[in-house]
Amino acid sequence: MPSQKTRWxxxxxxFAFMLLHQSDRLLIGPLTVDIMEEFQITQTQMGAVFTGALIVGAVLYPLWGWLYDRYARARLLALASLIWGVTTWFSAVAPTYGWFVASRASTGVDDSSYPGLYSLISDYFGPQVRGKIYGLLQLTMPFGYLLGMVLALLLGGVIGWRAIFYITGSLGIVLAVCIFIWVKDPLRGQSEPEFENLAEIGIYRFEWKIARDLVKKPSLILLFVQGFFGVFPWNVITYWFFAYLEKDRGYAENTILITMVPAILILAAGYPLGGALGDLWFKRTPRGRAYISSIGVIIGAVLLYFTMNVPNQQTGLFMVLLCATALFIPFASPNVLSTVYDVTLPEVRSTANALLSFSESIGSALAPLIAGIIADAFSLQSAILWICLSAWALCFIFFLVTAHFVPRDVQVLRRQMAQRAANEKSAAQAA
Structure with missing residues (x-):
């Protein structure tokens, strides 16, 4: 088992990789208006820019998952960080709209590299605390967006959006070196409670039969379907909310900053809070994570509806309701990921996570484009509300159904791990 120092x-x-990568990935949201003005494009055309990277990432998720389950995860993650840096540079030098679409699409290659990172964490920390760790790491998503927003507002008008991409791309290369040197690859499954008192454990490798069995688990199938709809709201909010505040609500840059900073900070708190609540309730019942997820999406949907219908001149009330919404909408994220690992064998966890992410990305890849089309026909407010409320209503139903099936799938995994532990003890005694 790695030392506590090695794990942390x-x-x-x-955390640094995800923070800077998310900042680079989400930076385009605050820079949307500047980019549209330079290339003289419509909201639909800008939606195609967002969608291109999402499609590339979606297609490559299964490949990354397979690679992570077969080869050294830390080395592959270092490669992904290097690709992030290089493809971001390509975006910075794109001379035309067509080249910009292609270069931004290429950034999707590394966007699908997270399954290996989460798999490594599952072998550093046991199931009783994973929700907290995933919640901690997922702080990087709102913080990354906040960092990107600050960079866009403070530097965009001074050095231009292209120079900002040069900066974030260079940081990707620096992180690649850090990962290569300092991150160790633990044995798969070593943090499972059944292996806690074993001096040595065997090496378990990816098998196609085990991977195929993933789609036979009811709770995983439901989470995959939920994921198809669940990321629609996130991509619409990420890529279009900044433009909504500027164009639909008429907010100046200072007002946007004052409104968004507290909302993003509270959104960040929702990740570890949701993960901690999920861990706490999971100790009482295997259904706990699904219950917390369902509570988060339904409360978030109701609050978003009231938030978006606040009159434009009532900026204070809008900010308060936006902050309240932001607290609940991340609850599901760390709990969905933890549930995937609660029911899958260690040697196929990257594949399971990749399948979830593939489902999420296929569904959400069209979300920015659909939002752009709706916005051109109606308004950005209509696009954000229609997509978010319908998607979260479906997710609420899927989480409740998942809660029904997940105890059986958790029990199956625990029996499998107990059998492996018994086999390891027998082999050690025979030796």
Whole structure:
């Protein structure tokens, strides 16, 4: 088992990687208006820019998952960080709209690299605390967006959006070196409670039969379907909310900053809070994570409806309701990921996560484009509300159904791990 120091070095390197990568990935949202003005494009055309990277990432998720389950995860993650840096540079030098669409699409290659990172964490920390760790790491999504927004507002008008992409791309290369040098690859499954008192454990490798069995688990199938709809709201909000505040509500840059900073900070708190609540309730019942997820999406949907219908001149009330919405909508994220690992064998966890992410990305890849089309026909407010409320209503139903099936799938995994532990003890005694 890696030392506590080794584990936390990996966690903080991953935190830095995800923070800067998310900042680079989400930076385009605050820069949307500047980019549209330079290339003289419509909202539908800008939606195609967002969608291109999402489609590339979606297609490559299964490949990344397979690679992570077969080869050294830390080395592959370092490669992904290097690809992030290079493809971001390509975006910075794109001379025309067509080249910009292609270069932004290429950034999707590394966007699908997270399954290996989460798999590594599952072998550093046991199931009783994973929700907290995933919640901690997922702080990087709102913080990354906040960092990107600050960079866009403070530097966009001074050095231009292209120079900002040069900066974030260079950081990707620096992180690649850090991951390569300092992150260690633990044995798969070593953090499972059944292996806690074993001096040595065997090496378990990816098998196609085990991977195929993933789609036979009812709880996983439901989470995959939920994922198809669940990321629609996130991509619409990520890529279009900044433009909505500027164009539909008429907010100046200072007002946007004052409104968004507290909302993003509270959104960030929702990740570890949701993960901690999920861990707490999971100790009482295997259904706990699904219950927390369902509570988060339904409360978030109701609050978003009231938020978006606040009159434009009532900026204070809008900010308060936006902050309240932001607290609940991340609850599901760390719990969905933890549930995937609660029911899958260690040697196929990257594949399971990749299948979830593939489902999410296929569904959400069209979300920015659909939002752009709706916005051109009606308004950005209509696009954000229609997509978010319908998607979260479906997710609420899927989480409740998942809660029905997940105890059986958790029990199956625990029996499998107990059998492996018994086999390891027998082999050690025979030796």
């Amino acid at each position: 070095i990996a966690v903080w390197i991953f």
